[in-house]
Amino acid sequence: MCQPSREALMTGMIPHRSGGIGFTAIDSEIPTFTTVLQDNGYFTAGINKLQHMQPPGRFTWDWEAGGMNGDPLTWDDRNPVLTADRVEEAMGAARAQNKPFFISCNITDPHRPFYGSPEANAQDDNQTGPYKIPHEILPEQVVIPPHLEDLPDIRKELAQYYNSVQRLDIAVGNVLDKLNASPEKDNTLVLFVSDHGMPFPFAKSTCYSSGTLTPALIKWPGMSAPRTFDALTSNIDILPTVLDLLGIDTPAGVDGTSWLPMINGKVTSIREYTFTYMNTEYNGTNYAMRGIQDHKYLMVFTPWSDGKFTLKYTDSVTGLTYKALVAAAAGDPAVAKRVKQYTYGIPLALYDLQKDPGQRVNIIDRPDMREARAAGAHEGNERPATRKLRDIPQGWEAGRQAKRTTVPALWHRRGAGWPSRLTEHSRPAAQARRSIGRQVHPSSREADGDVARWRDVVLRGVEVGRGRLSEFVRTGTTPVR
CATH class of the missing domain: 3.40.720.10 (Alkaline Phosphatase, subunit A)
Structure with missing residues (x-):
């Protein structure tokens, strides 16, 4: 926004x-x-x-x-x-x-x-x-x-x-x-x-x-x-x-x-994944969402999605398009499903960006994804970055911004002119990251590359953090930074 x-x-x-x-x-x-x-x-x-x-x-x-x-x-x-x-x-x-x-x-x-x-x-x-x-x-x-x-x-x-x-x-x-x-x-x-x-x-x-x-x-x-x-x-x-x-x-x-x-x-x-963030709307309503993606997959976490709360306070629903979708949904089950996806959200979804650029098909419960998750779920099988993420209650807050x-x-630049040869300048190390839950989070480069393991990692964080985030959504209060 x-x-x-x-x-x-x-x-x-x-x-x-x-x-x-x-x-x-x-x-x-x-x-x-x-x-x-x-x-x-x-x-x-x-x-x-x-x-x-x-x-x-x-x-x-x-x-x-x-x-x-x-x-x-x-x-x-x-x-x-x-x-x-x-x-x-x-x-x-x-x-x-x-x-x-x-x-x-x-x-x-x-x-x-x-x-x-x-x-x-x-x-x-x-x-x-x-x-x-x-x-x-x-x-x-x-x-x-x-x-x-x-x-x-x-x-x-x-x-x-x-x-x-x-x-x-x-x-x-x-x-x-x-x-x-x-x-x-x-x-x-x-x-x-x-x-x-x-x-x-x-x-x-x-x-x-x-x-x-x-x-x-x-x-x-x-x-x-x-x-x-x-x-x-x-x-x-x-x-x-x-x-x-x-x-x-x-x-x-x-x-x-x-x-x-x-x-x-x-x-x-410069990074393996991008992380995206959505929090409060212009009127203060908290429609919190998080996204993590690479070139092939996008995972979207929507903590306000509980089957009751609906997306309605955003300018994307004020024009001709949303009204046309709602009207068409009355006679078209496919459009009705799409309107439900947008209006009620999906708590946790995974999309194949190459095969599904419009994010219409949630594949997170597809059999091959479940099997891959089970194969990587054993503690000894996990990579260090995965184990590190598992220990973070609010793990979904980790990462980088892509807005x-x-x-x-x-x-x-006046005076001395531009450098004839551009070089990478050193920078001081980043200070400890603040976030919801006041946890220190790893950078996106440390995250595990297996999509099924993403799912395992995120689900573990969601189990602890989702109820709290959803409460922020319903009450309109601001999460602790």
């Missing part, structure tokens, strides 16, 4: 360690991009979504702009021309102080309401002038993603969403045009990422792959030829990666890992 995802990116820390578990402020002592870069002489500027980076004392902007008519607490203006003008103004303010800059430019598209909807028309000047896109996508032109059904209203809403994405693309292009016309064009790092998946069922506010698989593009002066990396990465990696590029030490306790060793060819990957955030961010 918007705020916890941004706070994870800006701190390099998983939510229950920074304090940003929902629409809540991080702890007051946590270092952030803004504090670290300001301490190193950078001018910091924030554009839009500033209310989703809290508290102000940890996100201290030298220059800021957002909202309607200059009020940062109102809904951000989605004018793609205005967005670029604000970036240009921020660069000029940094130039006037002769400082390198960090600009966090958050573009509200493609957030709801989507382009062309009645609510968006009212908000965005009826989609005229700079709000209008040149090539509107029609419902019959959209490709239905694997986690959704092919229904008329879903096609309609997907077309609105893709048109919002098109306006986002225009805004990013305008920002890059401003940068390319500036004196800083040859000395600025550009990062483009998203905070989460599309706000549709089985996506945003869940740990399904469509909720956490998001783009990440990075460019800096003097980098090698563009490449695509098929590696398990996370947005908590962005802070250590960028600081690595800037030659600034990463703060102690950061959970993320720099991408530079992988980019420079020193390693082929996404702000779009785009610019870092400019």
Whole structure:
């Protein structure tokens, strides 16, 4: 979601360690991009979504702009021309102080309401002038993603969403045009990422792959030829990666890992698994979920799923798509099963990402999975990492964060220029991890690689911890960090 995802990116820390578990402020002592870069002489500027980076004392902007008519607490203006003008103004303010800059430019598209909807028309000047896109996508032109059904209203809403994405693309292009016309064009790092998946069922506010698989593009002066990396990465990696590029030490306790060793060819990957997190919604309702995945499997733990509690306080159920699914479920058992899966959740599920990209078939009780679990269940047969995880009552809280955030961010380095050869910088060892239950957890690299053993490990942790987490969900209280 918007705020916890941004706070994870800006701190390099998983939510229950920074304090940003929902629409809540991080702890007051946590270092952030803004504090670290300001301490190193950078001018910091924030554009839009500033209310989703809290508290102000940890996100201290030298220059800021957002909202309607200059009020940062109102809904951000989605004018793609205005967005670029604000970036240009921020660069000029940094130039006037002769400082390198960090600009966090958050573009509200493609957030709801989507382009062309009645609510968006009212908000965005009826989609005229700079709000209008040149090539509107029609419902019959959209490709239905694997986690959704092919229904008329879903096609309609997907077309609105893709048109919002098109306006986002225009805004990013305008920002890059401003940068390319500036004196800083040859000395600025550009990062483009998203905070989460599309706000549709089985996506945003869940740990399904469509909720956490998001783009990440990075460019800096003097980098090698563009490449695509098929590696398990996370947005908590962005802070250590960028600081690595800037030659600034990463703060102690950061959970993320720099991408530079992988980019420079020193390693082929930086983690064996990614861990994803969902906690409280914007209204405080706790829909806790956890995900662990590699390239083939995704396991999802949903502690609020008890057959009674339902998912209903999230913006993914407010549009045309969810209503279309509910209506179709009345006459289609397959759709009804899908709606039940989303609305009531599944306590523990395992999905084959290659064969089932929409996460429709839970294979955790498949015979071959049960047999593999039994084969690995003997104490003497377990690897050290597995035994270590078994001893952690809240073992599901272990691991790394894989959420996404702000779009785009610019870092400019003035003066000495960029290093001619990028190297991996040493960092202090991470401090002890805090989590629910105040346990110290192993890193994702220590986890066992056998999917059946994951199941055994997680089930042992769930037996102890599930009731407590479910109680947090039902009562709306905040888990102890």
